[in-house]
Amino acid sequence: MDSKKFTIISIIIFVLSLLVFIATVVLVFLKPVGGGGDTKESKKKIVTQNVEIGDISTQIGSSGRYYKGHIYLVVTGKKTPASIEQMMPQIKDSIISSISYSEVSSITSKKGLDELKEKIKNNVNEIIGTEDVVGVLFTESILQ
Structure with missing residues (x-):
């Protein structure tokens, strides 16, 4: 009886x-650790492209000072560069x-820029x- x-x-x-071992394997290898930071979506790298807007020259307000620079837009999406190219006159006008309409002092400070x-x-x-559009890059910037 004792052997039974x-x-x-x-x-x-x-x-x-065996159950403890299986549960440990499932928790370690199949579930993300932490506050949901390691999901497939967060691991997926967002692909960006730089779209050249070109040279922009304009007077800054009524200060009598001028800005000249070269601008790029950082974009996601495969069709976005074509959309930007199609709307280039409106985009340049907006820029x-x-x-x-900016103040010279705001363009010369990091916060203002x-x-x-x-x-x-x-x-x-x-x-x-x-x-x-996820970013704007000024590759040349001259304030005169």
């Missing part, structure tokens, strides 16, 4: 150990307006009807 009890207890311990970039990004997204 020992055999049953051994089988129960083996089954419980020139954004710069010309970041705000100008955000304004340009939002305006271009509104013009093309998407949220595909």
Whole structure:
């Protein structure tokens, strides 16, 4: 009788150990760790492209000072460059307006330049009807 009890207890311990092992494997290898930060969507890298707007020259407000620079848009989406090319006159007009209605002091500060970039990004997204523009790059910038 004692050997039957020992055999049953051994089988129960083996089954419980097996269940704990399987649960550990499932938790470690199949579920993300933390606050959901390692899902497939967060691992997927967003592909961006730079779309050249070109040289922009304009007077800044009524200050008598001029801005000249070369601008690129950082975009996502495969069709976005074609949309931007199609709407280029409206986009350039919007960029020139954004710069010309700015204050010289805001363009020369980092915070002001970041705000100008955000304004340009939002305006271009509104013009093309998407949220595909994710950044604005000034590769040349001359303030005279």
